[in-house]
Amino acid sequence: MIAFPTTPTAAVRLAGTIRAGATDVEERRRSGRLNGDVVDLRDLAIGAPELVSLSVSSGLSLGALVRVSALDTPALAPWNGLREAAQTLATPQIRPVATVGGALLQQNRCGYLRHPDLRAACYKAGGGGCAARTGDHLRHALFDTGACISVHPSTLACALIAYGASYGVQDREGTRIAGALEGLYGDGSDALKDHLLPAGTLLTGVHIFEPPRPAAGFEPSAYARATGRVWAEWPLVEAVVRRTTVGVVFSVGGVAPVPLRLRTAERAFDSGATVADAVAEECASRLILDDTRYKVQLLVGLLQHLLERTASAP
Amino acid sequence: MIRERLGLTGAKEACGHGACGACTVLIDGVPEVACIKPASHLEGRDVRTIEALSGAQPAGPVDLSLLHPVQRAFLAEDALQCGYCTPGFVVEAIAYYRSWRAAHQDGEAPPLPDVERALSGHLCRCGAYEAIRVAVQGACAGAFEGPLAAAPPRVDGPEKVCGRAKYTVDIDVPAMAEAAFVRTPVAAATLTGIDARAARAIPGVLGVLRLVDDGAMLRHAAQAVAIVVAETRDIAKKAARAVEVAVTRGPVACDMRSARAPGAPRIYVRRGKLPVSSEMPVIPAGWHGNERGPLRSDIGEHGGQARKATASPAMSGVWTTSAQCHTALEPHACIARWEGGTLTVWASTQMVRGLAEELADRLDLPLAHVRVLAEHVGGAFGAKAAWDPHVGFIADAARQLAVPVRYVPDRHEELMLGGYRPPQEIAVSVAMAGNAMSGISMETRGDSGVAVGANVGAIMRLRYPNVPKYLADYDVVTHAPAARPFRGPGGPPGYFALEGAVDQVAGNLGLSPVDLRRGHDPAPGFQRLYDWAGRLPVWHQLSEINRGSGRYRVGVGLGTASWYHFVAAGAEVELIADASGFHVRTACQDMGNGTRTALAQAVGDALGVDPSTVLVEIGDSGFVPGPMSAGSRTTVSVRPAVFDAAGPLKSALVQFGSQALKLVGATAGVGGIAHAGGFVPWAQVLAVGPNTTAVGKRKVDPAGYAIPLAIGGTAIGRHCSAAIQISRVRVDTWLGRVTVQDVWAGFSVGTVHSPVIARSQAVGGIIQSLGYALHEERRLDPSTGALLSYNLEDYHLPGIAETPSVEVWFDDTPIEGLATGGIGLSEVTTCGGAASIANAVYRATGWRPMDLPIRPDRLLAGLATLAKPPPAPAEAPPDVPWGTS
Incomplete structure (x- = not known):
């Protein structure tokens, strides 16, 4: 059954898979990978306009139902890495449909998880193992943080985390700011979940409270991804680099089962280490998967590329 | 919804997950993929398909003046081949055209990277991207607001750009049921049972038919074990998922390394007649x-x-x-319908005639009782030139259940089973x-x-x-x-x-890679190609190896190739002259290779008429036996047959024309009858005459064939084609990416009869070789043999932004002794590309790629094997030693 609640309060009382832009959920339903009830958010904005609003003041607020293409606006110049991330992800036909909330809470793309015949060998599909670990994981994680080694697919999460974004939720208790977006994903040790949002909870939006630093003028930041082709490809590695007055930010995706900041590398770089050494230091503190070790080099190249691009303000 | 219920079949489904753009429609003016759009999200919204954007077209031929300028641009630039992805591209390009023209003047064309970015959600397997870019730029600059200066070079282009061309997936047979297959989840399995009770109980299921017996060895994953037929495709697929397949698993060896390892499982214990992956006969070994x-x-x-x-x-x-x-965007779709003892099959195939023969043979029917139809074929590339077991299963199911049955493989099935x-x-x-x-x-x-x-x-x-x-x-x-x-x-x-x-x-000996080859290529075709290439500005760079240490390194590489001259010996065409004009018919097909255009052009050349006035009827096995379209044989086979038919047809027309019109001294001239009193065009003769037909045959080349005997209808002619490709690549040593910037490709295939179509085909072959070199790779799970690259996100076709600028040169010197003066083109265009690109990477970096595709991880690992260069300054500008030409 598909329900079309008209208020967030009604939505959180319904059980089922949340569907917003439907760019992934619809394919999973049609291919039989996803069964059961659906809670479609199509009509939600009528009673909750904040869900579709993008507002810029000293910070940035994005409603969960804001379309990804709406982020491609000059108003986002202070958060250039976020804007570039939104310009790059998926394809031009997906971006006007996909929502911020959907992008943050999407299911990961591991070929074992999504193969109809391989689900018994995937934790996230309810199975009892990780076939990718013993099988093909060329595009999987570099950092081995838990039983599942697939990477988190959310480019927007990688970008928002770079700016210290928080997320808001609504559940039966009401609405609130739930904490830092990084916390929505945990540390990558939970093999069963793409994110830690409890059932019966609706993501209402994300907020960057912290104004860009330096407050005068723009803080340079940029997004890029490493792929074989130019467009429309899941990244091998992606990153936002921010240069702030208090230090550099390296927020990366394609590296671990969760989007994350490389804080060890950030500190090392701020203390004068080269990018290569900073990344090496980060990797020394991590468990590394052998077959994806090439991502170390990619990470170095990508961060170097972004440091060049952010060397001077736009 | 749009395609099945509203019958608007212009938007195509190719991937089913929003990655290829073939189903793009405008929703409130914004291009979106329809395949993943819930119908409930369309309530109250304005949806425009390609049909709504093509003007108020009358029935009959497409009125070009009513088309959108973008469509006229696609036609003029030949920005399409099979046409399957074309409606999606056109819809997207129209939206882009609108936004560009709203902000720019006539004469202002958008920059290429802008166009590429806008169209980056669309895939074209034929590789028409280069012409698409040019077409979109031209349309945006206002170059196609008025009528076209010349007839479109591709005769079936107009129906393709407005979504009217009917492919097998678009055919609606009344009361048709839909099929889905039940498949083994793993390779190397022995079937121990199939339980279809739950599936049969699903409302709308018409039948579940078992295809293999218990105890059967299922060697590869996704092998069909049963077929489900239901009222709709959704029900059939749901029921197929509900069938329980029990197997005993054995050890899997799904790559050469594991199949050659000591103690590897034997794939065949007893070998009967094995499937064949070659076009050539398999010799015992x-x-x-x-x-x-x-x-x-x-x-x-x-x-x-x-x-x-x-x-x-x-x-x-x-x-x-x-x-x-192969990844043709139209899957291997088919429909089977029985009427009494006769069978009609619509199939996406490269061989309407061959498929009819196979079906007749396998079902023990007279050939006259089997008809195979394929009006348009959405790409094939060799994958649709052999017997497909599923066609037999569908025909069988349609007979058993007494209902027409359709089967449309999904992209997962297509990538796993559709050929590689x-x-x-x-x-x-x-x-x-x-x-x-x-x-x-x-x-x-x-x-x-x-x-x-x-x-x-x-x-x-x-x-x-x-x-x-x-x-x-x-x-x-x-x-x-x-x-x-x-x-x-x-x-x-x-x-x-x-x-x-x-x-x-x-490289090792410090020789010029050109001179080394040239000395071993005495064929005049190759010598002419080297002469042409020698005049290119990049020529001297072919011998250089870039020892630079910057982030970006540029190199130029050469690859050469040769291919056979294959002919469909005895292929026939029928020429018909009636009051409406000239028709040409043959049991051949057009998969985007341009068969229709080649036939129209041949008739035009043979009779001296405008090719665009010739009605081409193909895609029906009931016509006189034409060639299969494989082995680059179509044009070289049908063109001589057209000329063979044109002689008797002209004689017959001259004979009755001179009687009916009382002409003196009448002889066949160019475009009509020359006579003592002047000239009468064919149209006047046809207006008064009876219907006249003549059948022509592809006869042996004047020079004979290389092997006197045609094997399975295929003759190997004398002479070979020659090709050289020069590629300039830029290697990003930080991100592991190879960008092919420019390609110069020369082909010596004799006379080229349709240069525009030939160029499109050549560029397509080059793009496919680029995909082969850099991006495309099927990946199987080693322990189950299941496919992991099962969609168009994980199987990487080259996109529009991967497309280099391409210069194509045809030697165009007629080859004496060949019926058309030439050799087929398709295959040789894709043969040397990977070599050329890999050699360019070597020339750019000093590291030689030995494994395809040249993935980022391989490139980075390869570069790491080189002696470590001194560290580059962090802010160094791109190192582009040779600039661009």
Whole structure:
């Protein structure tokens, strides 16, 4: 059954898979990978306009139902890495449909998880193992943080985390700011979940409270991804680099089962280490998967590329 | 919803998950993919399909003046081949055109990167991107607001750009049911039971038919074990998922390494008639475990001499390639309908006639009781030129259940079972005597899955005719689905290895890679290509190896290739003259290769009429037997047959024309009858005459064939085509990416009759070779043999932004002794590209790629093997030593 609640309060009382832009959920339903009830958010904005609003003041607020293409606006110049991330992800036909909330809470793309015949060998599909670990994981994680080694697919999460974004939720208790977006994903040790949002909870939006630093003028930041082709490809590695007055930010995706900041590398770089050494230091503190070790080099190249691009303000 | 209920079949489904853009429609003016759009999200919204954007078209021929300027641009630039992706591209381009024109003046064209970005959500397997970019730029600049200056070069272009062309997936047969297959989840399994009770209980299911018995060996994953027929596709798929398949699993060896390992499971314990992945006949050879061979192709080529010479080689190495999936955007769809004892099959096929013969043979029917139809075919590339078991199953199900049945494979099935180019492992040694090659040894191992026939040597024997060669092919069978012939079978991997070895020898010895080749290429065609290339500004850079240390490194590489002249011996066409004009008919098909255009042009040339006035009727096995479209044989087969028919047809027209119109001294002239009193165009003759027909045949070339006997209807003609491709690449040593910036490609195939169509085909072949070199790779799970690259996000086709600027040059010197003065073009265009790109990467970096595709991880690992250059300054500008031309 598909329900079309008209208020967030009604939505959180319904059980089922949340569907917003439907760019992934619809394919999973049609291919039989996803069964059961659906809670479609199509009509939600009528009673909750904040869900579709993008507002810029000293910070940035994005409603969960804001379309990804709406982020491609000059108003986002202070958060250039976020804007570039939104310009790059998926394809031009997906971006006007996909929502911020959907992008943050999407299911990961591991070929074992999504193969109809391989689900018994995937934790996230309810199975009892990780076939990718013993099988093909060329595009999987570099950092081995838990039983599942697939990477988190959310480019927007990688970008928002770079700016210290928080997320808001609504559940039966009401609405609130739930904490830092990084916390929505945990540390990558939970093999069963793409994110830690409890059932019966609706993501209402994300907020960057912290104004860009330096407050005068723009803080340079940029997004890029490493792929074989130019467009429309899941990244091998992606990153936002921010240069702030208090230090550099390296927020990366394609590296671990969760989007994350490389804080060890950030500190090392701020203390004068080269990018290569900073990344090496980060990797020394991590468990590394052998077959994806090439991502170390990619990470170095990508961060170097972004440091060049952010060397001077736009 | 849009396609099935509203009957608007212009938008196509190709991937089903929003990655290819073929189903793009405008929703409130914004292009969106329809395949993943819930119908409930369309309530109250304005939806425009390609049909709504093509003007108020009347029935009958497309009125070009009513088309959108973008559509006229696509036609004029020939920005399409099979046409399957075209409606999606056109819809997107129209939206882009609107936004561009709203902010810019006439004459202002958008920059290429802008166009590429806007169209980056669309895939075209034929590789029409280059012309698409030009078309969109031209339309945006306002160059197509008015009527076209000339008739579109592709005769079926107009119906393709407005979404009217009907492919098999668009055919609506009344009361048609839909089929889905139940498949084994794993390879190397023994079937122990099928339980279909739950599936049968689902409302709308018409039947579940078992295809294999318990105890059957299921060698590869996704092998069909049962077929479900239901009222709708959704029900059929749901029911197929509800069928329980029980198997006992065995050890899996789905790649050559594991199939050749000691103690590997035997793929075949008893070998009956094995599936064949080759277009060539499979010659018997011995078996050793899972390996079959050698098949020697060096008969008369001094194989012993070559082995002796290469015992102390100047260089040797092992090159490997990956499985490249054909990935035609139209799947292998088919519909079967029985009426009494006669069967009609609509199928996306490269051989309407051949498929009808196969069906008649397998179902024990007279050929006259089987009809195969394929009006338009959405890409094929060799994958639709052989018997597809599912066609037989569908025909059988339709007969058993007494209902027309359709089957449309989804993209997962298509990528797993729709065909692929076999992965190869090729050991090459080259011996030198002074500055010349004195011997070449190539030992190849090919993985056609459960099939055999991954031959390379038969193609390699064409190259460097004065060098002794040892050519030995082995097949390694594995637990993977059967490979199929893929455009230029054996060519791309073979030339990647051979041309890589030749380039490496030249590099090692400090020789010019051009001079080294030139000395071994006495054929005039090759000499003319070298002369052409010698005039290119990049020519001298082919000998250079960039030893720079900057982030970006540029290099220029050469790859050459040759291909056979195949002919469909005895292929027929029928010419018809009636009051409406000239028609040409043959049981042939057009998969985007331009068969219709070739036929119209041939009739135009033979009769002196405007090709756009000729009605071409193909895609029906009931017509006189035409060629299958494979092996680059279509044009060289049908064109002479048209001329053969034109002679008698003209005589007949002159005869009754001179009587009916009382002409004196009448003879056939160009476009009509010349007579003592002047000239009468054919149209006037046809207006008064009875319907006249003549059937022509593809006769033997004046020079004869290389082998007097046609095998299975295929003759090998004298002479070979020649191709050289020069690629300039930029290597990003930080992000591991290879960008092909420019390609210069020269082809010596004799006379080119439709230069625009030929150019499109050549560029398409080049783009496919670029995908092969850099991006495309099927990936199987090693423990189950299941496909992991099962959608168009994970199987990487090249996109529009990967498209280099391409200069194509046709030698266009007629080849004496050939009926058309020329040789087929399609395959040779895709043969040398990977070699050229890999050689360019070597020239750019000093590191030689030995494994395809040249993925970022491989490139980075390769660069790491080079001596460490001094660290580059962090803010260094791009190192582009040669600039751009």
